Amino acid sequence: MTIEPTTAAPPALARVWAGTRLFRPVLFLVIAMLLIFAMTQPVFFTAGNIANVLTAAAPLWVVSMGMTLVVITGGVDLSVGATAALTGIFLAKAVEAGLPAALALPASVVVGAVVGAVANGLFIGWLRLSFFVVTIASMTTITGIVNLWSNSKSFYLTDPLFSQLSGGGLLGIPYPVCLMIVVFALFLYLERRTFFGRDVFAVGGSFSAARLSGIKTTRTIVLVYSVSGALAGVAGVLSSARVGAATPQVDPSLPLLAVAAVLLGGTSLLGGLGSVVGTALGVLFIALLQNGLSIAGIASFWQQVITGVILVAAVLGDRISARRRPSRRQRAADARAQAETRTDATPTATPSAQTQSTGAR
Secondary structure, eight states: OOOOOOOOOHHHHHHHHHHHHTHHHHEEEEEEEHHHHHHOOOTTTTHHHHHHHHHHHHHHHHHHHHHHHHHHTOOTTHHHHHHHHHHHHHHHHHHHHHOHHHHHHHHHHHHHHHHHIIIIIIIISSOOHHHHHHHHHHHHHHHHHHHHHHOOOOOOOOHHHHHHHOOOOETTTHHHHHHHHHHHHHHHHHHHHHHHHHHHHHHHHHHHHHHTTTHHHHHHHHHHHHHHHHHHHHHHHHHHHTTTESSOOOOTHHHHHHHHHHHHHOTTTTTTOOOOHHHHHHHHHHHHHHHHHHHHHOHHHHHHHHHHHHHHHHHHHHHHHHHSOOOOOHHHHHHHOOOOOOOOOOOOHHHHHHHHHHHOO
């Protein structure tokens, strides 16, 4: 009896290290930035400052999680900032009309989800229009609606629930940070353990192949943009609660920062490849960079310049990585070649071997 050699499984640490390949550059950047600012700015590495960084980054964090799914499908949602402003105004108007704040909060998130599905998802997934044109058009339209609805004015949020949401915490952890943890865990599970997560990757890898294999591509696209809109609604609620007022314009740089975080995390702008873990590191990189530069006394205009440079560098890195990766046609050709090689290399059983085998049985 012939004992076939078995291939030993790689150690767990090696598997974890191999799993970081996609976002390894930004991981090193975050570690390097922590070391540099910790050595040069004594205030940087304090518990209060770290909590402040994470709390301020919460809206960008939740928006970037939704943006990750959008980019994996091969799109970009540029309307998340306008949707966040719309949900903030809706929240203020709903509370002003007498709706309890505890009900107005989830209602605002639902409004964001509906806006994302109707204004973006249906046009991109069903009518197959360009995501760039559709999301810019929806951003412009929603911004106009918000200004008309609010008369370009801000509305104060006086309900105690909002101050509790922005200033309270659970076991010493601020509520926005708790929400960040919950959203990250949910999206990690969604990405790796659900059929929906697999459909998102399949649609981004090849829309036609996904459709021919039975995946409901239109439904997947609509759901992805709906999720992005819902998380923009969460960001609008967090931003409004943090400043104590709903403003017609939350943060004009929010969509671009979210795209930068997603690309820094290794998600491909071409779709079909990405990870929410990398996006989380990308958000941390941007948040730590902005906080460190502010502590160092560098003007906010330079922070905008640096953010723009980072975005261009992330897109350039994605393009270089895409050129290094084999195309789908090349991968298919390699797979066929390997299959033919294995077929040719398979030894034909000789009569003597068949006899020995029969005898062994």
